[in-house]
Amino acid sequence: MIESPIVRRASRQILVGSLRIGGDAPIAVQSMTNTETTDVDATVRQVRAIAEAGADLVRVSVPSMDAAKAFAQIRQRVEIPLVADIHFDHKIALEVIQAGVDCLRINPGNIGREDRVRSVVSACRDKGVPIRIGVNAGSLEKDLQKKYGEPKPEALVESAMRHIDILDRLDFQEFKVSLKASEIFMTVAAYHLIADQIEQPLHLGITEAGGLRSGTVKSAAGLGMLLMDGIGDTLRISLAADPVEEVKVGFDLLRAFRLRSRGINFIACPSCSRQTFDVIGTMNQLEARLEDVKTSLDVAVIGCVVNGPGEARQADLGLTGGNPDSLALFIDGKQAARLPGSNFIDELEATIRQQAEIKEYERSQLIAKAMDTH
Numbered sequence: 001m002i003e004s005p006i007v008r009r010a011s012r013q014i015l016v017g018s019l020r021i022g023g024d025a026p027i028a029v030q031s032m033t034n035t036e037t038t039d040v041d042a043t044v045r046q047v048r049a050i051a052e053a054g055a056d057l058v059r060v061s062v063p064s065m066d067a068a069k070a071f072a073q074i075r076q077r078v079e080i081p082l083v084a085d086i087h088f089d090h091k092i093a094l095e096v097i098q099a100g101v102d103c104l105r106i107n108p109g110n111i112g113r114e115d116r117v118r119s120v121v122s123a124c125r126d127k128g129v130p131i132r133i134g135v136n137a138g139s140l141e142k143d144l145q146k147k148y149g150e151p152k153p154e155a156l157v158e159s160a161m162r163h164i165d166i167l168d169r170l171d172f173q174e175f176k177v178s179l180k181a182s183e184i185f186m187t188v189a190a191y192h193l194i195a196d197q198i199e200q201p202l203h204l205g206i207t208e209a210g211g212l213r214s215g216t217v218k219s220a221a222g223l224g225m226l227l228m229d230g231i232g233d234t235l236r237i238s239l240a241a242d243p244v245e246e247v248k249v250g251f252d253l254l255r256a257f258r259l260r261s262r263g264i265n266f267i268a269c270p271s272c273s274r275q276t277f278d279v280i281g282t283m284n285q286l287e288a289r290l291e292d293v294k295t296s297l298d299v300a301v302i303g304c305v306v307n308g309p310g311e312a313r314q315a316d317l318g319l320t321g322g323n324p325d326s327l328a329l330f331i332d333g334k335q336a337a338r339l340p341g342s343n344f345i346d347e348l349e350a351t352i353r354q355q356a357e358i359k360e361y362e363r364s365q366l367i368a369k370a371m372d373t374h
């Protein structure tokens with residue numbers, strides 16, 4: 001596995017339930033439910049599906065007192081840390097804090113009277129619940145819209161600093177911040193500006209990015225620029241799609257930057273007339289069959305000898321074409337076996353699974369050894 005050359009911005013670490021965010025913690029991947037929160041069964045099902053896909057935390061919108069009561073039931077039925085998304089209403093905030101929420105997404109400046117802000121912050125302090133300040137270009141304060149004329153990075157940062165100042169005055173430092181716009185240059189500039197001004201963790205996202213394909217590309221372009229510069233402690237890929245897809249894309253993005261690994265990192269050629277087996281069909285089958293594998297493993301699937309042996313040797317496991325009747329299978333850089341030119345998918349899947357188990361065992365041994373020496 002190649003190490004990432006990225007040097008991450010130093011940030012203060014906060015705790016969202018048992019999940020560490022910021023500091024040396026891995027970049028957390030999150031998504032948000034899109035069910036009616038009052039439909040407890042449907043929301044629990046979706047939270048579990050998002051968790052199963054590998055998410056570290058899940059945000060649930062809590063727009064009413066009924067939703068807050070439902071949230072209390074949801075909290076009891078799932079393990080994963082939950083963030084409650086609340087706008088304005090301090091009573092809802094207090095209710096979900098009592099229900100065991102792990103993080104509140106609320107902007108202190110929108111809560112209203114000082115005594116209400118104080119009561120929410122003090123309840124958060126008592127229960128160890130951090131706050132996420134979330135500024136969105138689409139809902140900037142009226143006076144900032146007037147001052148800047150149109151959403152600008154500086155306007156997003158000024159809005160965030162107002163909320164941060166309120167928490168500062170109350171000596172509350174357990175928060176993270178997001179500054180989202182649907183336009184990637186604005187988002188990237190805003191995060192760069194705030195990254196130098198505060199020490200708290202930053203939650204990344206391109207808001208309203210689009211559908212599965214276009215939103216993935218836009219998010220990867222925008223968040224990629226930030227991740228490359230070491231910015232970002234947690235992220236959500238906002239897609240008009242199943243939230244499970246958001247989690248998969250989030251991990252794919254972090255894996256591409258070698259910032260986090262989970263599951264199989266496929267290296268596959270696009271195929272051409274030189275291929276000696278069906279590369280695309282093989283890839284489609286492997287991706288579908290191996291979705292459940294959580295161990296990080298590089299697997300190369302290359303159609304011919306032009307790049308095949310080179311890529312296959314670099315990967316943990318690599319299949320390469322060449323002889324149409326006999327494909328070469330490399331494991332840990334060495335040719336380990338040959339597979340027939342067709343109908344090999346069951347054997348290939350079994351070998352990859354076996355290799356994943358071996359790697360998992362080796363990693364657990366290394367961790368145990370490292371703990372022994374401390």
Ligand code: SF4
Nearest residue numbers: 269271272275303304
């Ligand atoms: S590796 Fe071989 S089969 Fe794959 S695209 Fe390149 S030349 Fe074509």
